[in-house]
Each structure stands twice: as C-alpha cells, then as structure tokens.
Amino acid sequence: MIFSGLSAFPLTPLTEGDIDEARFVQLIERLSDAGVDSIGVLGSTGSYAYLSRSERKRIAQLSVQSAGDIPVIVGIGALRTRDVLELAQDAQMAGAQGVLLAPVSYQKLTDEEVFSLYETVSRSLSVPLCVYDNPATTHFEFSDELHGRIAQLPNVASIKIPGVPSNIDAATVRIKQLRSMLPEHVTIGVSGDAYGACGLNAGCESWYSVIAGLFPHIALAITQASQAGETAKAMQLSDRLAPLWALFLKYGSLRVIATAAEIRDLVSTPCLPHPVKTLDSTIRQRLSKILDELEIA
Incomplete structure (x- = not known):
C-alpha cells in the first residue's frame, strides 16, 4: 500500500532561483537506494507553494523517472480548485502513484468549502x-467529523495528521478516536518528526517524514523498530535525535533540514526560495556540531 510505512519528503533544491535538477535527482536516488516505502515530493519541505506550475510539473517528472521502484506521491495544493485540478493532471501524467492535497488558502476556508x-x-x-x-501553514483545522466525511469520497486513501500527544497512552486514544470515523481502507499517517515514533507506536500506519527526505536510514531504523513491535527501541532512537527536534521546533523543519543539506554538501548554497533562508552562521555551526555528534551523514 502506497500510504503505509516510511514516506520520505525531500527538499526541492534551488540554485540562483531555478530548480537544481542534478541535485534533486541525487536526493531522489538517495531515497530510492535506501529503500523508503514512498517518496513525497512537493510537500511543505519541497517548497511547493513557492513554485510555478511548470516547475512543479518538472519536479513530478524527475521524481518518477529517478525513484526506481519506489512509489512517488506528489503534492498538488494550490489556492484555486482550478489550479489543483491542473496540478493533479500533471502529476498523474508524470506517473505519480498518489497525490497529497492540503486546503491552501488566503481567505480562511469553511468546512463546506x-x-x-x-x-x-x-x-x-x-x-x-x-x-x-x-x-x-493552512490555518485550517479539520474536525474528526470532517475527516470522516472526506474519507468517504472516492480515491481518498490516507490522512496526514500534524502530530500526536507525546504520551503513548494519550496518542493511542487519539488515533483510535480518529480511526473510528474512517473507513477501514483509509490509513492514518503521522507527521511532525518529533512525533514519528510515538505516532507509529500508537497505531499510525505511516510516518510522513522530513528527516527521511535527507537522512533516510535514521528514519527507517525508527520505522522498522516500531513495525517489529520494538516500541521502546523506536522511542530511544527518536529521543536520541532530540537536539534536532528542538531545532525543528524553534526554527522550522524546512530551514533546519535545508541547512543540514547545505552542511553535508547535498545541495548548493543557498537552496531555498527567497525570501525564505537557511539558518545563520551561529545556528549553522550548532547544527553542524549536532550532526557530527549524532554521526548523521
């Protein structure tokens, strides 16, 4: 099933404002070689909101061409339904095996909208x-009832939730509550990397992961431990990354993971769409030290 296991969300690296296609392909091949369960391009980590339709179409094409046997999920979020439909068509024509849709808005949306x-x-x-x-990012909060209504629609197969309580008992209750509103075929995936291990241990079928998009082996170890019933090991592996999670919380996972990619020379510098920037020299040095101490490469 495409929406289960570890889904890795890579950056869309830029150079002088254009897509750095060579580096992007290398990132996708890195994930394919690691054996993640799926690759999610053009999510928030992929800076989808900053890219044109033609750029997003090209990213979808490159992803499918470079992912080997790993299924590709393509983000199709946009302000207008018309644009979402066009992006969905582009993704499907590129060979994407799934799509990811957030209710992007400028005007705050209602449940019915x-x-x-x-x-x-x-x-x-x-x-x-x-x-x-x-x-x-969307400033829209789903109720469980709305998730339940949407989950009944054709082709809806998963929900990417923003996180779970850090207490495993509370997290388990939360997942059971949401699952009671959903058809059996609709999976629940946790995001917010600090909550990945707890979400998987609490019953989520998938982890939609930022760190997996750059350092897949770390995330795979956590995922596989949880899937094997080694819940304590999964939490230990996640807790070891607490210094990274703290930076994610303070500066945003996109800035931190993009800076890490620059530090490890996996992308050029700068790699983000302006006005968004990677971390300044002081925090960059701190992050570099953390990566070295954790032996993350």
Whole structure:
C-alpha cells in the first residue's frame, strides 16, 4: 500500500532561483537506494507553494523517472480548485502513484468549502489521495467529523495528521478516536518528526517524514523498530535525535533540514526560495556540531 510505512519528503533544491535538477535527482536516488516505502515530493519541505506550475510539473517528472521502484506521491495544493485540478493532471501524467492535497488558502476556508475542494478533486483522480492536515501553514483545522466525511469520497486513501500527544497512552486514544470515523481502507499517517515514533507506536500506519527526505536510514531504523513491535527501541532512537527536534521546533523543519543539506554538501548554497533562508552562521555551526555528534551523514 502506497500510504503505509516510511514516506520520505525531500527538499526541492534551488540554485540562483531555478530548480537544481542534478541535485534533486541525487536526493531522489538517495531515497530510492535506501529503500523508503514512498517518496513525497512537493510537500511543505519541497517548497511547493513557492513554485510555478511548470516547475512543479518538472519536479513530478524527475521524481518518477529517478525513484526506481519506489512509489512517488506528489503534492498538488494550490489556492484555486482550478489550479489543483491542473496540478493533479500533471502529476498523474508524470506517473505519480498518489497525490497529497492540503486546503491552501488566503481567505480562511469553511468546512463546506474544504469538503467541496476534496469532493471535486477526488472525483477527478485515477490515483489515491492523501488529505494533508497541516494547520500550521493552512490555518485550517479539520474536525474528526470532517475527516470522516472526506474519507468517504472516492480515491481518498490516507490522512496526514500534524502530530500526536507525546504520551503513548494519550496518542493511542487519539488515533483510535480518529480511526473510528474512517473507513477501514483509509490509513492514518503521522507527521511532525518529533512525533514519528510515538505516532507509529500508537497505531499510525505511516510516518510522513522530513528527516527521511535527507537522512533516510535514521528514519527507517525508527520505522522498522516500531513495525517489529520494538516500541521502546523506536522511542530511544527518536529521543536520541532530540537536539534536532528542538531545532525543528524553534526554527522550522524546512530551514533546519535545508541547512543540514547545505552542511553535508547535498545541495548548493543557498537552496531555498527567497525570501525564505537557511539558518545563520551561529545556528549553522550548532547544527553542524549536532550532526557530527549524532554521526548523521
């Protein structure tokens, strides 16, 4: 199933404002070689909101061409339903095996407007869709009831939730509560990397991961430990990364992971779409030290 296991979300590296295609392909091949379960391009880590339709179409094409046997999920979020439909068509024509849709807005959306978006888009698809619940960027909060309504639509196959309580018992209750609103075939995936291990241990079928998009082996070890029932080991591996999670929380996972990519020379510098920038020299040095101490490469 495409929406289960570890889904790695890579950067879309830029150079002088254009897509750095060579470096992007290297990132995709890195994930394919590691054996992640799926690759999610053009998510928030992929800077989808800053790219034109033609750039996003090219990223979808490069991803599918470079991923080998690993299924590719392509983000299709945009301000207008018309644009979402066009992006969905581009992704499907490129060979994407799934799409990811957040209710992007400038005007705050109502529940009915969000339902209408998913109803329109899901009926136009030939591939499964993951609902992207990310209130930090969309400023829209899904209720469990709305998730349940959307999950009944054709082609809806997963929900990417923004995190779970850090207490495993509370997290388990939360996942059971949401699952009770969903059809059996719709999976729940946790995001927010600090919550990945706890979410998997609490019953999420997938982890939609930022760190996996750059350092897949670390995330794979956590995922595989949880899947094997080694829940304590999964938490220990995650807790070891606490210094990284703290930086994610303070500066945003995109800035931190992009800076890490620059430090490890996996992308050129600068690699983000302006006005967004990577971390300044003081924090960069701190991050570099953390990566070295954790032996992350």
